[in-house]
Amino acid sequence: MTRRELLGMMGVLPLPAIIGMTEEKRTFHVVEIADFPTCHETHVETVGMVAYVAKEADGDLHVKLVARQSRTDGGLDANPEDPFVVCEIIPELPVPLARRPKVGDTLKVRGIRRFDDETAPGHDHWEIHPVVSMKFLDLPPV
Numbered sequence: 001m002t003r004r005e006l007l008g009m010m011g012v013l014p015l016p017a018i019i020g021m022t023e024e025k026r027t028f029h030v031v032e033i034a035d036f037p038t039c040h041e042t043h044v045e046t047v048g049m050v051a052y053v054a055k056e057a058d059g060d061l062h063v064k065l066v067a068r069q070s071r072t073d074g075g076l077d078a079n080p081e082d083p084f085v086v087c088e089i090i091p092e093l094p095v096p097l098a099r100r101p102k103v104g105d106t107l108k109v110r111g112i113r114r115f116d117d118e119t120a121p122g123h124d125h126w127e128i129h130p131v132v133s134m135k136f137l138d139l140p141p142v
Contacts, residue, residue, distance in 0.1 A: 028110045033067045034083040036113060036126040044113040044128065046085060047137065050105045059091040063101050063134070065109065087111065088129040095134050106137040 029041040033048050048065030055061055066084045087109045089095045101107060111128035 031113070033065060033085050036083070036085055039113060042112055042114075043110075045108060045110045046128070047106065047108050048085065050101045050103050050107060051084065053101050053103065061089040061100075063087045063089070063107070063109075063131075065107060084125065086116070086125055086127040086129075087131045087134065088127060089134070090130045093130045093132065095131055097134060098136060101134070101136075108135045108137055109133070 026043055028043050028045040029039070031039045031041065031044045031046050033046055036044075036046075046065065048067055050063055051066045052064035053062070064084055064086050066082055087107075109128055109131055110133045111131040114127060114129055116123045116125055116127050116129070
């Protein structure tokens with residue numbers, strides 16, 4: 001779904017009615033990153049390791065997650081064939097974070113699962129967009 005489509009829907013219904021994202025009221029289905037193509041759920045939770053982080057021109061924060069198994073010898077596999085999911089935090093639905101994620105962090109992410117099939121190069125992948133919660137799993141409790 002493009003930003004224009006999402007914003008268009010938000011104009012028709014209030015954001016909470018579309019997303020219904022309070023964690024107490026919504027069931028998030030646990031899905032492994034490799035299972036995104038065969039999953040039929042829209043509201044998902046996944047765990048993965050950060051392989052890439054970037055702030056996009058549209059204000060979105062993109063966080064690419066790979067399966068934890070992709071970590072080898074203290075580094076991340078660079079194999080582009082490994083399953084991944086791009087998690088997008090959008091300015092219209094900010095997610096509180098202890099800090100900005102960095103490569104190597106392990107995260108649990110909840111949000112809407114969709115396939116990004118925009119015609120621009122590099123848009124042919126699974127994503128969680130928008131992200132409604134993101135938790136660091138490798139930080140000590142505060």
